[in-house]
Amino acid sequence: MKFGVWFCILSVPFNMSKLFALLDCNNFFVSCERVFNPSLRHKPVVVLSNNDGCVIARSNEAKALGVPMGAPFFKCKELLQRHRVAVYSANFPLYGDLSGRVMQTASEFTPELEIYSIDEAFLHLDNMPEPYEYVKSARETIRRHTGMPVSIGVAATKTLAKAANHIAKKHSTDGIFCLQDQETIDRWLRETPVEGIWGIGYNKGDFLKRQGVLTALQLKEMPDAWIKQNLSIGSLKTVWELRGIPCLESQDNAIDKRAITTSRTFAKEVTSLEELSEPIAAYIANASEKLRSQQSVCGYVQVYLTTNRFKRERYYANAAGIDLTPPTAYTPDLIAIAQKLVKSIYKPGYGYKKAGVVLSNLQPQSTVQDFLFEPTYDSSRRQKLMDIMDHWNNRRNTAKVFLAAEGMGQDWYNEAYKSKRFTTRWDELLEINI
Amino acid sequence: MAQVTHIFNVDTTLNREFPLYLSPVPAGFPSAADDYLDRKIDLNEHLIKRPAATFFVKVKGDSMVGAGIYSGDMLIVDRSQDPKNGSMVVAILNGEFTVKRLNKKDGKIFLLAENPNYKPIEIISGMDFEVWGVVLHSIRSF
Numbered sequence: 001m002k003f004g005v006w007f008c009i010l011s012v013p014f015n016m017s018k019l020f021a022l023l024d025c026n027n028f029f030v031s032c033e034r035v036f037n038p039s040l041r042h043k044p045v046v047v048l049s050n051n052d053g054c055v056i057a058r059s060n061e062a063k064a065l066g067v068p069m070g071a072p073f074f075k076c077k078e079l080l081q082r083h084r085v086a087v088y089s090a091n092f093p094l095y096g097d098l099s100g101r102v103m104q105t106a107s108e109f110t111p112e113l114e115i116y117s118i119d120e121a122f123l124h125l126d127n128m129p130e131p132y133e134y135v136k137s138a139r140e141t142i143r144r145h146t147g148m149p150v151s152i153g154v155a156a157t158k159t160l161a162k163a164a165n166h167i168a169k170k171h172s173t174d175g176i177f178c179l180q181d182q183e184t185i186d187r188w189l190r191e192t193p194v195e196g197i198w199g200i201g202y203n204k205g206d207f208l209k210r211q212g213v214l215t216a217l218q219l220k221e222m223p224d225a226w227i228k229q230n231l232s233i234g235s236l237k238t239v240w241e242l243r244g245i246p247c248l249e250s251q252d253n254a255i256d257k258r259a260i261t262t263s264r265t266f267a268k269e270v271t272s273l274e275e276l277s278e279p280i281a282a283y284i285a286n287a288s289e290k291l292r293s294q295q296s297v298c299g300y301v302q303v304y305l306t307t308n309r310f311k312r313e314r315y316y317a318n319a320a321g322i323d324l325t326p327p328t329a330y331t332p333d334l335i336a337i338a339q340k341l342v343k344s345i346y347k348p349g350y351g352y353k354k355a356g357v358v359l360s361n362l363q364p365q366s367t368v369q370d371f372l373f374e375p376t377y378d379s380s381r382r383q384k385l386m387d388i389m390d391h392w393n394n395r396r397n398t399a400k401v402f403l404a405a406e407g408m409g410q411d412w413y414n415e416a417y418k419s420k421r422f423t424t425r426w427d428e429l430l431e432i433n434i
Numbered sequence: 435m436a437q438v439t440h441i442f443n444v445d446t447t448l449n450r451e452f453p454l455y456l457s458p459v460p461a462g463f464p465s466a467a468d469d470y471l472d473r474k475i476d477l478n479e480h481l482i483k484r485p486a487a488t489f490f491v492k493v494k495g496d497s498m499v500g501a502g503i504y505s506g507d508m509l510i511v512d513r514s515q516d517p518k519n520g521s522m523v524v525a526i527l528n529g530e531f532t533v534k535r536l537n538k539k540d541g542k543i544f545l546l547a548e549n550p551n552y553k554p555i556e557i558i559s560g561m562d563f564e565v566w567g568v569v570l571h572s573i574r575s576f
Contacts, residue, residue, distance in 0.1 A: 038564075039529040104486040145487035145514045147566075 018246045019154065021123040021135050022161040023106055023142075025099075026149045026169070028119035029057035032098045033088050035147035044085040048073050049363060056090065092300035092361045093323060099358075100304060100319040101146045107306070107317075109138040118259040118360050122158060132178050139175060154178040155185075158248045159241035162198040163188060182244075189217035189242065199238040199248075204231060216242060260298070262287045263356025269308065270352045273343060276305065280342050281335045283357045288331045291359055297327040299361030301334060303341040308353040318345040327363055334359070481571050487514035489567065491524060493533055498522075500548030501535065508573040509533065515568035522569035527555070528562045533569065 025031060029047040034040045044061035048054065053073035065083050067076055073087075080087055099118045107113040110123035123138070125131055135152045142150050152175065153164025164179035167188065171177070179185055195205025197216050211230070213219050220242040227236045237247040262283035270276055280303060291298055302321030320341040328334065338357055482488045489511045496505060501522060503509070511524050519538040524531060525545060534545035534555070543557040557563045 038526040038531065038566075041529065041562075101486040141514075145484065147513065 017127055018156055019125040019128050019131060020158050020161040021125050021152050021154045022165040023121050023123060023150050023152050024165050025102060025119035026151055027057055027059055029095055030059045031148055032095050040086055044083055046085055047088045047090055049090055090361060096300060096302045096321040098146060098148060102142055102148050104317055105142050105145050115261055115263060117261055118358060136176055151175040156244045157241035157246045159198050159238055186217060189220055190215055192216040194219050197238060259358055259360035260287045260290050261356060261358050263354060265354045273346045276342055276346060276352060276355055277339055279355055280338050280357060284334045284338045285331055287357055287359050288329050288334050291329045295365045296362045297329045297365050298359035299324050299327040299363060301337055302358040303338050304356050305345055305352050306354045307350045316347055316350045320345045481510055484512060484514045488512050497547040497549045497552045498533060503572050504574060509569045510571040511567035512570050513567040517565040517568050524566040524569060526564045526566050
């Protein structure tokens with residue numbers, strides 16, 4: 001146990017100052033809808049999950065109206081109607097595509113981008129002298145290139161960067177906050193309840209409060225031995241991070257209720273499709289295990305590849321994803337689909353440096369039990385596997401894949417919110433009145 | 435007036451590649467020049483500078499026929515480009531998309547149609563106006 005922490009210290013050379021920026025898309029799903037529908041700007045908008053009809057994203061205007069996150073649609077329908085809130089069903093193909101664009105644009109600002117969830121990433125900015133101006137230009141570039149508004153928090157550790165991002169969202173006018181000088185850090189820690197710290201959460205927070213540790217500052221000042229004895233080595237890392245010592249590895253604290261991401265940078269460039277397929281399968285196995293451990297299934301799977309971007313002349317990055325109907329957590333299926341996806345974006349002749357998978361549109365397993373026992377489940381799945389190849393080779397077949405997905409008993413909201421797939425379907429036109 | 439009727443995401447996975455033959459290919463042993471056989475012409479590479487910032491849109495209307503943009507054409511729009519005086523732009527005007535020629539004159543901004551039947555639109559304060567992207571290419575199928 002002790003070694004873990006020692007490793008953290010030793011892995012930071014003395015002449016090197018670590019710096020992390022956490023980039024987080026503002027109200028991501030709503031912002032995606034707004035990129036293609038400017039009439040939604042400055043208006044209350046919510047996005048619903050596909051199956052169970054819960055609110056999974058809210059614009060600031062909708063938050064101000066008191067629409068609760070995660071509220072079942074039928075419970076807040078009246079409130080939404082009364083305030084003429086624009087309601088959208090989740091459009092994961094669109095969100096996945098825009099996420100990829102945001103990440104690709106962000107990757108131009110850092111030697112190492114850690115994609116943390118569908119709408120969050122850490123940028124490594126070690127030794128950056130003037131991070132404020134730098135992340136400001138990153139933020140503006142992302143906004144301009146992709147239409148996505150983002151907030152960026154900068155600090156010496158990921159845990160503090162997460163906090164800085166929170167401050168940027170709540171209190172800054174330009175969406176950026178650098179939490180760097182000790183006085184500001186401590187002031188913020190003093191004002192932050194202990195459960196508000198990334199990686200602490202409700203249960204540990206509850207325990208800590210009962211022990212009299214109420215604020216993040218108090219937690220930071222607790223002795224290591226006490227933390228180890230009463231919490232966990234993971235919490236000790238969090239505490240060290242609060243003290244400004246970077247300890248978190250890329251997959252630590254990776255709990256996202258909406259998406260599970262697994263990715264890795266290869267030690268050596270990978271060139272063949274076979275060599276890529278193997279890690280992709282491993283990532284899927286890893287991610288789907290996480291998925292099942294939280295009793296969830298995913299309705300969308302995405303695979304991405306990038307080459308070493310510092311070899312400019314041979315840079316290639318791409319991502320492909322597909323809707324899953326019914327949603328699944330079944331590893332063999334997900335692997336098979338991911339293999340087809342990686343094949344669709346693989347280009348020979350490149351040295352690939354990184355690959356990853358994203359499982360999103362997560363839903364509780366219980367909501368799809370009925371689907372699992374449908375007699376059509378197997379045949380529809382086989383159909384889908386075959387369609388995936390066509391999907392990327394022939395645009396017209398894309399519509400067929402989505403049509404099949406739509407035919408699965410979701411008509412009740414298709415009629416109400418039918419503008420939701422205007423970017424990926426020929427037959428769902430965006431109607432504009434001038 | 436030209437209006438945007440569809441927006442498509444760029445699918446860069448769909449590479450139409452055409453072999454570029456630099457030398458005749460006789461039977462027998464290959465010439466050194468045939469190394470170039472591996473090089474393909476990639477339309478994406480030619481038309482799309484920044485995939486992450488590039489979107490396809492479809493237009494409907496006749497306001498831009500003078501610029502060679504006809505109803506049903508598909509435009510390749512690059513959001514990373516700086517809109518300059520004279521740029522063809524996808525703009526947002528009072529919450530709606532349009533495609534026009536951007537014109538800056540005497541400190542004023544106009545959106546110009548390229549059809550005498552349509553008047554220039556002057557952007558005045560109070561209007562909700564934004565350039566969404568710069569049109570780099572138009573694709574028309576015959």
